[in-house]
Amino acid sequence: MDELELLKKDWQKGADNFPQVSREDIYKMTHAKSSSIVKWIFYIGLLEFAFWFIVSIGLKSLGFGDEIKKLESSTVFIVFAVISYFVLLYFLYKFYINYKNISATDSARRLMKNILKTRKTVKAYVIFNLAFLVIATFYGVYFALQNDETSKSMIDAAAANGEIFKFYASIIALTLLLLACAIAVLLLFYWLIYGLLLKQLNSNYKELKKLEI
Numbered sequence: 149m150d151e152l153e154l155l156k157k158d159w160q161k162g163a164d165n166f167p168q169v170s171r172e173d174i175y176k177m178t179h180a181k182s183s184s185i186v187k188w189i190f191y192i193g194l195l196e197f198a199f200w201f202i203v204s205i206g207l208k209s210l211g212f213g214d215e216i217k218k219l220e221s222s223t224v225f226i227v228f229a230v231i232s233y234f235v236l237l238y239f240l241y242k243f244y245i246n247y248k249n250i251s252a253t254d255s256a257r258r259l260m261k262n263i264l265k266t267r268k269t270v271k272a273y274v275i276f277n278l279a280f281l282v283i284a285t286f287y288g289v290y291f292a293l294q295n296d297e298t299s300k301s302m303i304d305a306a307a308a309n310g311e312i313f314k315f316y317a318s319i320i321a322l323t324l325l326l327l328a329c330a331i332a333v334l335l336l337f338y339w340l341i342y343g344l345l346l347k348q349l350n351s352n353y354k355e356l357k358k359l360e361i
């Protein structure tokens with residue numbers, strides 16, 4: 149049990165054998181805890197950004213360099229890449245601003261508003277990442293089918309055997325299966341990291357509402 153929870157219990161009991169804790173003391177502890185949580189959200193966002201950058205470099209070093217170069221030469225990919233980097237940097241900026249705002253907050257009501265803003269920012273960040281994953285995956289599969297020589301040979305063979313519909317159906321089914329697995333892994337990651345942090349922020353928000361009553 150952390151120090152804030154101990155203070156809350158003492159304040160709620162109000163018995164003579166416990167030291168009396170003021171609303172201001174509990175607010176200070178809630179403020180410090182909220183600031184720490186939002187700071188960790190910012191740090192984790194930075195680590196996630198760095199992780200995917202390292203993964204892209206790793207794929208090139210593992211023998212996928214030629215395929216990635218072809219993909220990177222695509223105009224659509226360039227547009228996707230520019231948009232994704234700008235949006236991700238925007239979210240990192242928002243995480244940092246949320247942290248600074250909460251750190252500088254001097255009232256319970258303003259702290260509550262900043263907590264709500266942080267929650268909305270994190271949820272929007274998660275939704276963007278999942279949506280971008282879906283779009284990028286389908287475009288990557290389409291690009292591979294159009295430009296990869298092995299894929300072209302498989303398409304020609306399927307067409308010659310009259311199984312072109314079956315071929316595309318199997319590609320779509322496999323893509324959806326792999327995409328579902330990837331989304332499940334990401335959702336688990338986001339729940340374990342951002343979800344638990346947001347749960348603590350939500351708890352702080354509820355405590356602040358009680359102080360405001």
